Amino acid sequence: MTAAKTTPLHATHRALGARMVDFAGWDMPVNYGSQIEEHHTVRQAAGMFDVSHMLCVDITGPDAQAFLLKLLANNITKLTTPGRALYSCMLREDGGVIDDLIAYFWQPTDYRLVVNAGTAEKDIAWMRERSQGFTVTLTPRRDLSMIAVQGPKARECVWQALPNTQAATENLKPFAAARMGEMTLARTGYTGEDGFEIMLPGEEAAKTWEALLAAGVKPAGLGARDTLRLEAGMNLYGQDMDETITPLESGLAWTVDLKAERDFIGKLALLSQDVKQRVVGLLLQDRGVLRGHQKVITAYGEGEITSGTFSPTLEKSIALARVPLAVAPGQTVEVEIRDKRLKALVVAPPFARNGKPLIQI
Numbered sequence: 001m002t003a004a005k006t007t008p009l010h011a012t013h014r015a016l017g018a019r020m021v022d023f024a025g026w027d028m029p030v031n032y033g034s035q036i037e038e039h040h041t042v043r044q045a046a047g048m049f050d051v052s053h054m055l056c057v058d059i060t061g062p063d064a065q066a067f068l069l070k071l072l073a074n075n076i077t078k079l080t081t082p083g084r085a086l087y088s089c090m091l092r093e094d095g096g097v098i099d100d101l102i103a104y105f106w107q108p109t110d111y112r113l114v115v116n117a118g119t120a121e122k123d124i125a126w127m128r129e130r131s132q133g134f135t136v137t138l139t140p141r142r143d144l145s146m147i148a149v150q151g152p153k154a155r156e157c158v159w160q161a162l163p164n165t166q167a168a169t170e171n172l173k174p175f176a177a178a179r180m181g182e183m184t185l186a187r188t189g190y191t192g193e194d195g196f197e198i199m200l201p202g203e204e205a206a207k208t209w210e211a212l213l214a215a216g217v218k219p220a221g222l223g224a225r226d227t228l229r230l231e232a233g234m235n236l237y238g239q240d241m242d243e244t245i246t247p248l249e250s251g252l253a254w255t256v257d258l259k260a261e262r263d264f265i266g267k268l269a270l271l272s273q274d275v276k277q278r279v280v281g282l283l284l285q286d287r288g289v290l291r292g293h294q295k296v297i298t299a300y301g302e303g304e305i306t307s308g309t310f311s312p313t314l315e316k317s318i319a320l321a322r323v324p325l326a327v328a329p330g331q332t333v334e335v336e337i338r339d340k341r342l343k344a345l346v347v348a349p350p351f352a353r354n355g356k357p358l359i360q361i
Contacts (some may be wrong), residue, residue: 038220224310241306
């Protein structure tokens with residue numbers, strides 16, 4: 001049995017009394033006490049997550065841009081200002097999603113990708129194989145840690161903890177980043193709240209975490225991160241999409257550039273795909289909890305929940321579900337839960353962002 005991998009903050013989590021679980025082969029904190037309190041802290045103030053299990057990959061060289069134009073479904077040439085970022089899927093030839101990622105632009109010969117923990121090794125192998133013929137260097141940065149500080153007070157707390165970062169980041173727009181030596185602060189996140197994702201050398205992670213704690217940022221685990229991202233209507237790889245599902249069936253058509261003349265891996269398959277399903281939000285009307293893989297019964301055929309949870313912000317059970325195309329917000333469907341059919345309202349995600357519910361209950 002392979003031992004679970006650990007981040008440079010592992011001892012810190014243990015010292016804080018975190019409940020640790022296996023996540024994609026990593027020993028990670030699921031919560032430090034009340035998961036619901038951690039969720040509300042991020043919506044109302046500032047919380048932080050250790051996301052060092054995710055992997056930064058630096059793509060450099062004369063053909064870096066040409067390589068990413070081929071590799072990614074979104075169009076990397078949209079990025080022209082140093083530090084700007086975009087969200088994209090990396091596809092198979094048949095359009096299935098290998099991974100979803102964020103790409104940061106520094107210059108046409110210098111980019112950074114941030115990929116998911118569970119797919120990191122697969123992603124690197126895929127990139128290396130597809131880089132043949134391009135003059136590029138792929139550098140996985142396992143020497144870096146990542147701390148996500150999220151919430152309406154997140155940025156001011158970061159500036160209090162790391163005052164030398166304020167000048168470089170106070171005018172950053174969402175989906176933009178600033179590099180300061182070996183540290184990068186990106187105004188990105190996975191919660192539907194403002195904040196920074198801080199990429200920094202692993203040996204500096206613990207002292208940075210302690211400084212953030214002293215500035216009033218509360219630690220939060222993967223449990224709250226999941227309820228926050230689902231309320232924000234954000235996909236989770238392996239649940240809401242995978243190698244058997246295309247972005248066009250996953251609510252991610254907006255991340256795919258089919259208009260430009262460039263050819264990217266998976267484009268031909270997407271152009272010829274007969275899309276029959278779409279992703280919608282569900283708000284459970286009866287008592288119960290929506291979970292992944294539950295069957296959804298609609299007037300137009302069956303669908304399936306991809307992600308479901310109890311929403312601390314709405315105090316209702318919510319879900320993302322893949323359903324027939326004709327299903328639309330305002331309709332009512334049924335979900336099979338423990339041999340019962342419970343009513344759910346179809347809504348347009350997100351359910352909550354920026355500290356507020358977006359769905360009328």
